[in-house]
Amino acid sequence: MGDFSVYLWHRGDFVLYTASGQKFTSQHLHFLEKNGIKDIYIQGSEKQQYQRYVEQNLGKILMDESMPLESRTKAFYEASTMVMQDVFDKKLPSGMRARHFDRITDIVKNSINFLSVDNSLSALGPFISHDYKTYTHCMHVFVYSVAVFHTYDMGDQEIFEYGLGALLHDVGKAKIPKRILNKRGPLTQAEREIIKEHPVHGVSMCAHLPMTQNTVNCILFHHEKIDGSGYPSGLRNDSLPSPVRIVSLADIYDALTSQRPYAEAMEPYEALSLIRDDMRDNVDMNVFKRFVAVLSGADML
Structure with missing residues (x-):
């Protein structure tokens, strides 16, 4: 029972x-x-x-389970995307509102068990857009992670704590000027330095919210690399928690397979080959192998 009316289309009218x-x-x-509607x-x-x-x-x-998996998957993707779009459209200059945070935590709580169901990831495949937007990118990184x-x-x-961090990993980009986020062509060094501020912005925006350190780590450290060449802290090897390495890899993969203002989308195999051949010093290759196995099992390669 909802506070909205339902209509049918019949003989040219609602x-x-x-x-x-x-x-x-x-x-x-x-x-x-019964009537094929x-x-x-x-x-x-x-x-x-x-x-x-x-x-x-x-x-x-x-x-x-009485509902088709495709219908449940569509409901999950659309509801989750709507929540994340609301978060980024509000810009949240002084921090994320508790109201939005509660909606996000509900999405995570309601979906982590669903994402463990056989074929749920493969059912999500057709809904994953390859036209990069920050809020859909956050959704994809959450799903993969x-x-x-x-x-x-x-x-x-x-899983809830790290999943929440995966969904919010790029929330700090709400404080990055859109002229930089959506710029076509290469960024200047100064613009790259501004982009690099988004993990710290993200933690600052969420400082008043009831987050565990596991969640904060995903927001703050998702651009760290195991060889120490990442930002903002230059963490390396065992200093970088394994779940954060998973979020980092999902972040890289979704960015490479999405159409961005400055780069064409890669095919999944092409993106994974690039990560394996050119980024093996940056990512955890054991996590990479497991990531490939998950995508392969969901027929997403």
Whole structure:
């Protein structure tokens, strides 16, 4: 039951099917299926109410095995992307609002078990856009990272903390001028230095929120490299936690396979070959092998 009305398209016009506040029952669904009706509609003015309903009920939707996996996957991707887009569109100059943080933690809590379900990652493949936007990039890094986390001996709380960090890893880019983020062509040295500030900005924006150190590490250290050549701290080897290495690799892979203002998108095999051949001193190759296995198992290569 939602605070939005549902309409059908019939003989060239929209017909009210269930009104706002009226319960949509299994009988309603059976009628639609019996008559071959696959599409229902809501008014544009009630879009926010509908989105809020999906977001609030996402956990139930994702674990409802009576629904097709593709439908649950679409609900997850659209609800998650909507939340992340809201976060970045607000710009949050003084820090992330607790309201947005609660929505983000709900997304993580509701989806980490779903992402452990067989075929969930492969079902997400068609929804992953290769047109780079910061909020969709954060979503993709979260999905890839959590899928790999599930192959390790990690508890649910640990996966939640690192998953939250993966989803928020680039939140500091909300403080980077769009003229730099969206610049076509190479950045100047000065512009690159401004970009490099985003991990610190991200931690600063979240300083007032109830985050564990595991979450903070993903935001602050996702551009560190195991050979010590990364930023902002030049961490190397064992100083860089394994889950953060997974987030770093997912970050690199999604960036390479996305259409960016200054670079064409690579095919998955091409991107993985580049990482293996040219970045092997920067990334954990054991994590890389596991990452490739996860993508291969989901038929995403």
